[in-house]
Every structure is written in C-alpha cells, then in structure tokens.
Amino acid sequence: MSAHGGNIYDFAAPDEIVDFSSNINPYGPPACGMDAAKAALGLISRYTDAGQTAIKNVFSNWLEVDPDRFVFGNGASELISAVIAALRPSRLVTVAPTFADYAKSARRLDVPVAEIGTHAVDGFAFPLSEIEETLSGGDLFIACQPNNPTGRAWTEGELRALSAVCASRGGWLMVDECFMNLTHPRAFSCLSLTDERALVLRAITKEFSAPGLRVGFVISEPGTALQIRDAIQSWPLNCVGEAFAIACASNPEPFLSDSAKKISVERARLTKGLKILGYRPYPAAANFILAQSAKRPASLLYERLHGKKILIRRCANFSGLDDWHFRIAVHDTADNDAFLCALASIMD
Secondary structure, X not given: OOOOOOOHHHOOOHHHOEEOOOOOOOOOOOHHHHHHHHHHHHHOOOOOOOOOHHHHHHHHHHHOOOHHHEEEEOHHHHHHHHHHHHHOOOOEEEEEOOOOHHHHHHHHOOOOEEEEEOOHHXXXXXXXXXXXXXXXXXXXXXXXXXXXXXXXXXXXHHHHHHHHXXXXXXXXXXXXXXXXXXXXXXXXXXXXXXXXXXXXXXXXXXXXXXXXXXXXXXXXXXXXXXXXXXXXXXXXXXXXXXXXXXXXHHOOOXXXXXXXXXXXXXXXXXXXXXXXXXXXXXXXXXXXXXXXOOOXXXXXXXXXXXXXXXXXXXXXXXXXXXXXXXXXXXXXXXXXXXXHHHHHHOOO
C-alpha cells in the first residue's frame, strides 16, 4: 500500500482517475497563479534567488509576519526533515493517527519517536493531559491542524497549552497548518502565538491546488529560521513554483475564502451521504473526511471503486487505524455526487 494518497500512476490510465485520495482544493488552481507560472518558463535559464527575498516579502505582506522568519523549501515534506535536522530534538512526539511523514522523517535522522494514541470511541479527541505528561526536555511536538487523517481540529486552548508546556521544558511545538485556509469555520492558527519555540508549517499544495510545484514554508523566530535554512539545499525552489506562489500570495482573496465556504457545504453533503449509505464519517474541519465501514473492508471498497475510476485513501497504514477505515477528499458537487452514486452501486 502507498504511504500517501494521490497514487494515480499505479493505474493504466491515470488521467481518467477521479482522485479522492489526495486532499487538494477542488476549486483551483487560481488563474493568477497559472498565468504567473506560464510566464516564469522564460526564466528557466537562471538560478532562483537563494536568499528568497521576493517570495519572503510577498508572504510577509500577506500573513503579517516579518520576512526574516520565513524559510521556503521544496514542499512541506522537505521542511519537516529540515526542522528536525536543525533542532535535533531529544524525541519527536505526535498523536496517532496523524501524517506519517513526521515519524518517518525523524526515524530517518535517528531521532526517537513517541506516539500518543487517539481513539475513534471519543472522536479522536486529543488527550492533552497525557501529552503534557509525556513531553520532556528537548522534545519536538508536531500537531497537524486540522489533524490528518481524522479531520479533528485542535482548539486554541489546546495549542496554547501545548506551546507553553513545550517552551517550559526546553522543547518545541511545530504546527502543520497546510489545511488551515480550507477550514470553515476557520480553525485556530498558531501564527498568533508569540512563543519563540513555536513554529508553523504551511504549503501551497493543498490550498492553491498545486502539489506538482512543491512549495512550502516554515515560520519561526529568525535564529531558528537560519538553522532550518542551513539544513536544506541551496536552491530549494524552482522558478515556476516560486512565481506561482508569489502570484497566489499577492491575490489570495476571495479565492481562499470562497473555496473554504464551498468545501464546507460539500463536506456536509458528503457526510450526510455517507451516513445514509451506512458508513460512519467522523466530524471534519477541513477538505477531507475519515470514515469507517461496517460491512466491507476499505481494501475491497478500493478495488471496487477503482473499477469505476475512483481512487480513495485506504488507512490501514496509519498508526491506530485499520482496513475498515478510509479517507476521502471533498471535491466539487459533480464529483461528490458521482462518488456517492458509485459507492451506492457497490453495496451488494
């Protein structure tokens, strides 16, 4: 089984697959980004700016964060490894289930991993007391906001408490906010935290529908940002991805707000449809839904839906989940209706 969604290339005709396995904004990419990306093809004979001056300034204006706190990399995945390599924490601590690349990156760098389980019976609630008891000096806690694959969002109180505990014990908190701009109502963002040992990870992948361009960024205090920058390659961005990201960050609205509102409506429709068909969808805050099947394993659903050119995310390789769980992205109305019809047709 693939460790991630989006594995359309395993199939004979990938362009014909409707991919519900990868959590991408269904309403993009925005035209401004596409126009900028096409224009940037004329720059491929040059190196990009290793100092990342232009993209830092644009994102600084958008997010109201000082430019010297940004580090841009080749997608969020590269930056996860860079943060761990730069900080060299005593341990990586996460909840489970969550995005697998946190633990994978830590183990690749010989950093021990501690996972704290969340459970379906209580809606995958975050066991804050157990997390606080587990954290010790030098630990890095990574929280996904909202959590992937469960869809549950951390509250402001939970994240502020975690930040304070990490700082008091000489550790760090990094919050992965790659889905933040696709939440509606909006989840709490740690950009408002003032703690110097708190970091925020984001990417253009999900919100601007551009996983193929690989542009992500970390926001930290300036000294930590320099350490992270030293942990990645000299030219982590390509000119096309950089131009696309600059254009999108220069004109993020109303594209992002409109997308989040439409996703919220479609998420509710999908959730209702899944319940009608006998599945158990868990409450979700972003553009994906985790569901549990009672009658047939997700591996069987996967095979039957593949026959209808639909790809879902099996979840048996998430720590704490099994082959009775699957995750689907929220698409537009037509795709969502087609998915529910396909799911209904394989009930026998």
